[in-house]
Amino acid sequence: MTAPPPRFRLFRGDRPLDALPSDDRGLAYGDGLFETMRAHRGDVPWWEAHWARLAQGAARLGLPLPDPAQVRAEAGALLAGDDAVLKLVVTRGSGGRGYAPPRDAAPTWLLARHPLPPAAPEEGIVLRWCRTALALQPALAGMKHCNRLEQVLARREWDEPGSADRDADEGLMCSTEGDVVCATAGNLFALRGGRWHTPPVDRCGVAGVCRAWLVPRTQAVVVRLSPEDVERAEALFVCNAVRGILPVARLGRRRWPPHPAVDALRRALADAHPGLVL
Amino acid sequence: MTAPPPRFRLFRGDRPLDALPSDDRGLAYGDGLFETMRAHRGDVPWWEAHWARLAQGAARLGLPLPDPAQVRAEAGALLAGDDAVLKLVVTRGSGGRGYAPPRDAAPTWLLARHPLPPAAPEEGIVLRWCRTALALQPALAGMKHCNRLEQVLARREWDEPGSADRDADEGLMCSTEGDVVCATAGNLFALRGGRWHTPPVDRCGVAGVCRAWLVPRTQAVVVRLSPEDVERAEALFVCNAVRGILPVARLGRRRWPPHPAVDALRRALADAHPGLVL
Structure with missing residues (x-):
């Protein structure tokens, strides 16, 4: 028997932890910050975009970021030729008590592999x-940072007593406006009207890698959408870099x-x- | 020579990690969530409020929270009779990839001791x-949660080239409004006008333990304040549970x-x- 392959690798700067x-x-x-990537046969096709x-x-x-060549090499070793979801987390490293960022901290970074989603x-x-709304914070909007309590609270709503659509695959979030x-x-x-539309992510939300691939190819209009706009759409999909394009079959009664x-x-x-073949 | 006393203790549920x-x-x-507490001779006078x-x-x-009696006992052991700053962090514990909170996760909790501030x-x-503003998010306001990038960005402003008052002790943050x-x-x-005023913390900000001690004792008016209101005040102070009341000598030119x-x-x-004697 051989030991199971490692599920993660952890570093500070260029040294393993x-x-x-x-x-x-x-x-x-x-x-x-973090990135969640789709790996295919040990490679990450959208590595550059992530x-x-x-x-x-x-x-x-x-x-500060680690050396991209080292991160990619370690990712390849962790993936070992497999299809998987690869998560990379980079933090500002160790610091004393207090919000002021240390000036010379080496970043901590973690690579973790997870099974493919269905x-x-x-x-x-x-x-x-x-029901949980996204606060308007241009200083953080677009980034995939590690302040994700809004998403955690939104995902908790599925478990509320009497909650409708507890089997829903995903939930739509509105801004506080x-x-x-x-x-x-x-x-x-x-x-x-025969044209794709997607909301801007300059005040809240994440600038998704799959979204960035799609906007020029669909010539999508980046514009604020009301819940009524969404419910009246001719078609809807949700997308991310791990699952690709997810067509929407139902939202509430629609x-x-x-x-x-x-x-x-x-x-x-x-x-x-x-990695996203049909 | 004896080994230095441990600086932290880590647990999952009731078991050390x-x-x-x-x-x-x-x-x-x-x-x-976290709490940062002032310990005096091994005890935390404001433990109940925290x-x-x-x-x-x-x-x-x-x-989920750990057993408060166990946390307090471990804090006492870590403090070993000393004066210190005690930080407690409680997280939702381990979880898979994805925002949905695991239903049965035991909390991870960390107690760390730090030297007293000056x-x-x-x-x-x-x-x-x-310059960094606080987003309006009633779902998170008041809590001392671990989503603190706004404070980190604000504290980084001290290091900007040409920044005024780089030796400032603290910075005031406004909401995005x-x-x-x-x-x-x-x-x-x-x-x-001879009366204490303090801003509400129901849309952003933290409901500080020292603030909660002070509001009834000062019969403070909890009300929104503009930057001009603050600059024109007869006196100002900043407070927290670690340093107590910090009189303000200067803000910009005032x-x-x-x-x-x-x-x-x-x-x-x-x-x-x-712990807060003069």
Whole structure:
């Protein structure tokens, strides 16, 4: 018998760590960023896009990043040729008590592999509305940072007594001003008047890697959408870099049959990303 | 020679842990709460108030808490009779990938001791204005949760090239609507017309333990304050449970001489909390 392959690797700067230090600022303040990536046969087809988003977030937070070549090599070793979900977390490293970032801290970084999620159901997913709203914070909007209590609270709503659609696959979140922003773990596209629309992510929400792939290819209009706009759409889908395009079959009482425009995008995505074949 | 005393203790549920698991939700999402307490001769005079705030936050987040008697006993052992700052972090424990909280996770909790901060300067502290604003999020307001990137960004402003008042002790943060909320690590009180005023913390900000001690004793008016209200105040102080009442000597160009009303409150606090003697 051989030992099971490791599920994660942990580093500070360029050196392996046995365990996460208790004074890590990721734990203390969520002072970090993460990427969740689809790996195919040991490689991450969208690596460059994920790293670019990570680097953009790190620049905004003033967070030092590890050497990308080392991270990619360690990711390859951890994946060992497999299909998997690869999560990378980068934090500002160890720090004393207090919010002031240490000036010379080496980043802590963690690579973890997870099993692939189930394939998107052919008939589409079920959505629900979340009551938890997203606060408007341009200083953090767009980034995939580790301050995710809003998403945790939204996902908890499924478990409330008397909650409708407890089997929903995803939930849509609105901003505190009432416009629809995204799903808890994906971006939203709505077909209206034959044209794709997706909400902006400059005041809240995450600038998804799959969203960034789709916006130019669909010539999507980036515009605020009301809940009514979404419910009246001709077709809807949720997307992220791990599961690709998830057609929406139902939201509350509104149902959508499969739509050829969504099917066409899913085929185009499958051609572009070998891990997201249909 | 004897080994130095341990600086922290880590647990999952009621059992000690050697190291923080890499899949802790505190690290992944800031899915946790913390308390920072002033310990005096091995005891925490405001323990009950800290635990009450922690429990209130845990109820709002649906976060399981460890046994308070065990936490207090472990805190006593860690403090070993000393004066120190005691930090308690409680997270939702280990969880898989994804925002949905696990239903049966035991909380992870960490107790860490830190040296006492310097005493408040007799002449008062220097404040600056922070550009980073606090987003309005009633679902999280008041809690001392671990999503603290706003405070980290605000504290980073000190290091910007050309930044004024780089030696400032604290910074005042406004909400995204422009009203003054708090300092990065403390609440704010302003004397106006002979009466103390402090901003509400129901849309953003933290409901500080020292603030809660002060509001009834000062019969403070809890009301939104503009930057002009603050600059025109007759006296100002910042407070938290670790440093007590910090009189403000200067904010930008505005200077305040010591004020007898602040001195009187500092004496009252010193009588009430043996760790905060003058």
